[in-house]
Amino acid sequence: MSEKITILLAEDEEVLAEIVKESLETRNFNVIHCANGSEVLSAYQEYMPALLVLDVMMPIKDGFTVAHEIRNIDAEIPIIFLTAKSQIKDVVKGFNVGGNDYLKKPFSMEELIVRIHNLLRYNIKEEKESTGIVIGDYILDVDKQTLQYKEEGGVVLTHKEAQLLFHLASVKNQLLERTYILNELWDTDDFFTARSMDVYITKLRKKLKKDERVSIINVRGLGYKLIC
Known part of the structure; x- marks a missing residue:
């Protein structure tokens, strides 16, 4: 049985989170779901995921705050933001706090999966070159x-x-x-x-x-x- 890549998903919308989790699991990913931003840091330390998918608007801690905290201990892990925000200043802020990609809601699962594969491939290339x-x-x-x-x-x-x-x-x-x-x-x-x-x-x-x-x-x- 092949080793699954672990992704940490932080999303407070229950229905969307379940759709994303199930879709990624059918692609042979192992998905750890956090329902709010305060759970992410401890889940990251416990599971050491290969990539983070963070909703921006979450209770307790938003995605930008969480990304900033993660970047203080891990400069390399890929981070994708999910958000309904569309203003340029929000996109810029996402990249400034350490995001690698930014996907606006609503989005297709195929697009998310392609972006995940892109970031994972880039990391592998850097490690293996x-x-x-x-x-x-x-x-x-x-x-x-x-x-x-x-x-x-x-x-x-x-x-x-x-x-x-x-x-x-x-x-x-x-x-x-x-x-x-x-x-x-x-x-x-x-x-x-x-x-x-x-x-x-x-x-x-x-x-x-x-x-x-x-x-x-x-x-x-x-x-x-x-x-x-």
Whole structure:
């Protein structure tokens, strides 16, 4: 069973919180929910989540105050604000107190999930850029576009292959949405680019076949998972 990434969600609207929690859990995230801002710091220290999703308008402590407190002890954890506020000054304040992204209500779950994946991928890239990304017995070097197996010499990847494998590895054992990656790497999600991506997936499968624990599976109609 794959290890789940833990997200801390602070949202006082009960119905919205339940929708967000259930949606993220179907994407293989572990979600810790706090109903108000005062619960966040202790929950953060107990569960050490990989990312925070904070509502701005919460009782006891608002999201901006909570983010400021978290930033005093953790400068790296990604923070996404959820808010009905739309004024520029509020957006600026969100970034000034340490937010990484700002999503205005109402929002789609797909948009929230894409933003979460983006921030998690960025963090993984920063952590791995000097050592490469470990995929089973392989090491992917995105900058050099190489894939090395154990102590053997590495194979050279095309730019698209390296980027596609990087995105898959960044959400290892989780779904990489087809529409998202097509728009990210090809700038369109039409039929022809989708077929092109399928070809790249086939090529990557062949280059990863030496490790039987590693596979790329197709989740019909949704996208792909790198299992490792």
